[in-house]
Amino acid sequence: MSLIISMAAFALVASITPGPVNIVALSSGAQYGFRASQRHVVGATLGFVLLLVLMGLGLHELLERWPALTRVVQLAGVAFLLFMAWKLATDDGRLGTKDGGKAPTMFYGALMQWLNPKAWLACVAGMGAFVADGDARLVWQFAAVYLVICYLSVACWAYAGTYLRHYLNNAGGMRLFNRSMALLLALSAGYLLLP
Template structure:
């Protein structure tokens, strides 16, 4: 039981801390509401859990052999973050989802995780801490714990955005909020370029 609690604490700390996926979840909740943003939450969760399982089953060894793949993922992540920042900055700030486009899709959330260096680091660190020997039972156990914790964590960011929606009831306020979120994504991209 102590191992499961430790896994859950690790998953919570890694999942609930700010990062690109959570910034988009916050913005989606503010702009599109809680229900419409659940596709993003589900996609981000499933995308991360798939990455975690593959990492536990040996993907990290492939990346160690070919470091250029890791750099490719990093640069793709930077490009994706800048694209998301542009989309947020260009948004008109309309709260009516029919007028202002659609909430991020399930695929969008999953792709974000695969291009998110924070997710890769969490997978490597988590597997190193809890499943260093690669035992399949522990890989799946950790993935099951992470599935629940990640879904709730990203969902909390969407809920926070939904709560803020009441304070961002006009297009001008929403534009300011979206541009602030875009700036945070650019900062994340800048951090990735420096590392």
């Protein structure tokens, strides 16, 4: 039982802390509401868990053989974060209207995880800590724990955004909020380029 508690604690710390996926969830919740943000939340959760399982089943060995792949993923992640920052910065700030755009999709949530270095580090560190011997049963057990924790963590960020929605009930306030979130995403992207 203590192994599951340790896995859950690791998953919680890695999932609830600020990062690009959570920033987008917060912004989506603020602009589109909790329900519309569920596509992003579910996509991010499933995308992460798939990455975790693949890492546990041997993807890390491929990256060790071809370290250039890691750099390609990092650069693609930076490009995607900058694209998401641009989308947030240029949003018109209208709250959940039909003309105000659409909430992030399930695909964007999953793609963000696959291009998010924080997610890759969490997968490598988690598998190294809990499944170093490659036991497939432990890989699936860790993935099941992470599925629940990751969903709840990203959903908390979307819910927090929904709460903020009450205070950002005009387009100008929402534009300012979105631009602040865009700046955070751009800074995250810039941080990834540092040696």
